[in-house]
Amino acid sequence: MNKQHLLGILAASLLASAATSAFAEDKVFFLLPNSTTIRFESRDAPFFVEALKKKAPQAKVIVQNAQGDPSRQQRLVEDAISQGAKVIVYTSADANLSAGSLAAAASAKVPVVLYDHDAVGGKAEAHVVFDSLSVGQAQGKRAAELIAKINKTPVKVARIKGNQGEYGTGQYEAGQNEFLKPLIASGKVKVVCEQYTENWDPVKAQSFAEDCLTRNKGDVDAFIGMNDGTAGGSVAALISQGYKPGQKIVTGGQDATVEALRYIAMGWQDNSVLKDLKVEANNAADVVASLLAGKGVPAGLINGKVNNKFMDVPAVFLPVKNITKDNMADVVTAGVWNWKQICEGVKDSALCQANAK
Numbered sequence: 001m002n003k004q005h006l007l008g009i010l011a012a013s014l015l016a017s018a019a020t021s022a023f024a025e026d027k028v029f030f031l032l033p034n035s036t037t038i039r040f041e042s043r044d045a046p047f048f049v050e051a052l053k054k055k056a057p058q059a060k061v062i063v064q065n066a067q068g069d070p071s072r073q074q075r076l077v078e079d080a081i082s083q084g085a086k087v088i089v090y091t092s093a094d095a096n097l098s099a100g101s102l103a104a105a106a107s108a109k110v111p112v113v114l115y116d117h118d119a120v121g122g123k124a125e126a127h128v129v130f131d132s133l134s135v136g137q138a139q140g141k142r143a144a145e146l147i148a149k150i151n152k153t154p155v156k157v158a159r160i161k162g163n164q165g166e167y168g169t170g171q172y173e174a175g176q177n178e179f180l181k182p183l184i185a186s187g188k189v190k191v192v193c194e195q196y197t198e199n200w201d202p203v204k205a206q207s208f209a210e211d212c213l214t215r216n217k218g219d220v221d222a223f224i225g226m227n228d229g230t231a232g233g234s235v236a237a238l239i240s241q242g243y244k245p246g247q248k249i250v251t252g253g254q255d256a257t258v259e260a261l262r263y264i265a266m267g268w269q270d271n272s273v274l275k276d277l278k279v280e281a282n283n284a285a286d287v288v289a290s291l292l293a294g295k296g297v298p299a300g301l302i303n304g305k306v307n308n309k310f311m312d313v314p315a316v317f318l319p320v321k322n323i324t325k326d327n328m329a330d331v332v333t334a335g336v337w338n339w340k341q342i343c344e345g346v347k348d349s350a351l352c353q354a355n356a357k
Contacts, residue, residue, distance in 0.1 A: 025060065025084065026056065026058050026059040026060065026086045026292050027059075027060050027062060027080075027083060027084055027085050027086055028052065028059050028060065028061050028062070028085070028087045028088075028089065028288055028292070029061075029062050029063075029064065029076075029077075029080035029083075029085045029087075029088045029089065030045055030048055030049075030061055030062070030063045030064075030089045030115075031064055031065075031066065031073060031076055031077065031080070031088060031089065031090050031091060032044075032045065032063065032064065032065040032066065032091055033066055033068065033073070033091045033092060033093040033094075033117060033199075034065070034066065034067060034068040034093060034199060034200075035065060035067060035068075036068065036199070036200065036201055036202060036203075036229060037200055037227070037255070038257060038259075039255050039257055040065075040091060040116075041063075041065065043277045044091075044115070044116070044277050044280070044281055045063045047277055047278050047280075047281035047282075048061065048089070048115075048281040048284055048285060049061045049063070051281050051282045051284075051285035052285040052288060052289065054285075055285050055286060055288075055289035056285075056288065056289040056292050056293075058292075059086075059288070059289075059292060062080070062083075064076050064080075066093040067093075068093055068199050068201070069093060070092075070093045070094040070097035070098070070101075072093070073092070073093045073098075073101060074100045074101045074104065077090070077101040077104050077105060078104055080110075081104060081105065081108045081110055085110050086110070086111075086291075086292055087110070087111050087112075087113060087288050087291050087292060088105055088110055088111070088112045088113070089112075089113045089115050089284060089288060090102075090105075090112050090113065090114055090115060090119060090124075091114075091115045091116050091117045092114075092117040092118065092119040093199070094163065094199060095117055095118045095119050095120050095163070095165065095166040095167065095168075096120050098119035098120055098121065098122065099120065099121030099122050099310075101119070101122070102119055102121065102122020102123055102124065102310075103122050105122075105123075106122060106123045111125045111291050112124045112125060113125055113126050113127075113128065113284060113288060113291070114126065114127040114128070114306075114313060115128055115129075115280070115284050116128070116129055116130075116168075116280065117129075117166065117168065118166055118167035118168060118306055118313075119308060120165070120167075120308050120309050120310070121308065121309055121310050122308070123310065123311060124308070124311075124313045125287070125291065125296075125297050125313075125314070126287050126297045126301075126302070126313065126314050126315070126316060127306045127308075127313045127314070127315045128280060128283050128284040128287060128315075128316045128318070129168070129280075129306070129315060129316070129317065129318065130275040130280065130317070130318045130319070130320050131304075131317040131318065131319065131320060132167065132168045132171030132172060132175075133171045133174060133175045134175065134319070134320050135168075135171070135172055135175060135254055135273050135275075135320050136171055136172035136173060136174055136175020136176045136177075136178075136226075137175035137176075137178060137179070138175070138273050138320060138321075138322040139172065139175065139176050139224070139226070139251070139253075139254070139271075139273060139322075140175055140176035140177065140178055140179030140180055141179050141322075142251055142252075142270065142271050142322055142324075143176065143179065143180065143222065143224050143251050143252060144179040144180065144183060146222065146249050146251055146270060147183060147188065147189060147221075147222065150221055150222075150249075152221070153187060153188055154188060154189055154190035155183075155188060155189050155190070155221045155222065156190050156192045156216065156219055156220050156221045156222075157180075157189050157190065157191050157192065157220070157221065157222045157223075157224060158193040158208075158209065158212045158220050158223045158224070158234070159176075159191055159193070159194035159224050160194075160195065160197060160205050160208060160209060160223060160224070160225045160226070160230040160231070160233065160234060160252075161173060161194065161195065161196045161197060161226055161230070162196065162197055162200055162226040162227065162230065163196065163197065163198060163199055163200050164196035164198075167306055167307075167308065169196070169226065172226045172254075173226075176224065176226075176252070180224075192212065192216050192219075192220060193208070193211075193212035193215070193216070193220070195208050197226075197229075197230050197233075200227060200229050200230065201229070202229040202230065202232050202233040202236070203233070204233070205225065205229060205230040205232070205233025205234065206233035206234070206236040206237045206240075207233075207237075208233070209223060209233055209234040209236075209237035209238075210237040210240060210241065213237060213238075213241055218241075221248065221249060222248065222249035222250075222251065223248065223249065223250045223251070223252075224251055224252040225250070225251070225252035225253060225254075226252055226254060227252075227253065227254040227255055228253045228254060228255045228256070228257045228259065228260035228269075228272055230252070231250050231251070231252055231253040231254075231260065231263075231269055231272070232253075232259060232260060232263065232269070234248075234250045235250055235263050235268045235269055238250070238268070239268075245266050245267035245268045246267045246268075249270060250263075250268060250269045250270060251269070251270040251271050252271075253269055253270075253271050253272030253273065254272060254273040254275070255272060255273070255275060256272045256273070256274040256275065256323055256331055256336060256337075257272070258337050258341055258342060258344075260272045261323075261328060261331065261337065261342045262342060262343075262344075262345065262346045264323070264324065264325050264351075265325065265328070265342065265343065265346050265349040265351040265352055266346050266349050267325075267349075270324060271322055271323060271324045272322075272323050273320050273321070273322055273323070274320065274321045274322070274323045274330070274331060274334070274336070275318070275320055276318075276334055276336060277336070278334075278336070279318055280318055283301060283316050283318065286298060286301060287301065287316065297314055301316045302314045302315065302316060303315070303317050304317045325351050328342070328351065329355070339352070339355045339356070343355070343356070
């Protein structure tokens with residue numbers, strides 16, 4: 001073998017090695033908002049990693065958490081760009097403080113896919129999210145049903161809303177109001193306390209609920225949240241003030257976290273809107289895999305839009321379902337949780353006794 005031939009083989013080998021290396025370095029950064037909404041680390045991230053591994057085996061997913069700090073999240077975006085991110089999947093720590101992150105990605109020509117939370121003031125390729133208005137409608141409908149069973153007027157209600165200014169919070173509120181406003185106008189319902197919850201923090205929701213109970217000397221009939229964190233904050237407030245399950249209504253859950261399902265089993269919380277996170281993660285993976293392949297966002301997935309004050313972001317709206325103790329088996333059937341997980345620590349509840357295996 002002559003020297004020229006050997007050099008040719010080495011050159012070809014190096015090119016092949018470089019091509020393989022480049023092929024394996026499709027870095028996808030999945031940026032989470034916080035640890036207080038526990039679903040993101042425990043469910044969404046693992047589901048997304050698993051889904052993308054099947055749809056784009058060459059991709060490497062790097063999961064990072066902003067820990068509720070929008071400034072930290074922007075630094076994570078900038079770091080992802082410097083590390084050669086091909087796509088950023090972005091769940092905003094604060095939708096209203098996301099413009100800098102989106103601008104950095106746009107400047108670097110790194111596509112951003114919004115996941116669950118919206119992000120205001122910048123470019124995004126798509127927004128994968130459960131239909132937020134439908135969530136609010138499901139919450140409002142359930143609250144109205146529970147209020148109708150209370151034999152008093154007015155029924156005194158506390159509303160614990162989500163992070164102010166977010167698209168989701170606005171849609172949840174609009175959906176709830178379709179059912180609550182007529183009751184308020186008729187005098188059947190009196191809202192005695194209401195407040196937005198900064199960054200969806202359950203601790204702040206608990207503090208608000210405790211203060212509401214104190215200011216009203218316990219005369220609050222129902223707490224209406226917007227997710228399992230805000231509803232769970234109300235439950236924690238009731239526990240801290242010595243109430244028992246069922247003495248006060250806590251409704252308006254969302255996410256079907258296992259902790260919320262346990263509260264439902266024990267009678268502390270009435271409902272949670274099930275958002276099948278595997279479906280969300282799979283749809284996000286479909287979008288990301290298509291972007292990595294240079295094919296853009298799959299047109300067949302887009303069924304709406306979300307205006308983020310910069311553009312109409314093409315949306316992949318996903319369906320939701322309200323879960324109470326009467327249909328909690330649907331969560332198990334969907335493969336979101338199993339009875340063993342749901343009943344851990346609450347095996348003595350009637351619901352878990354009935355489904356013990």
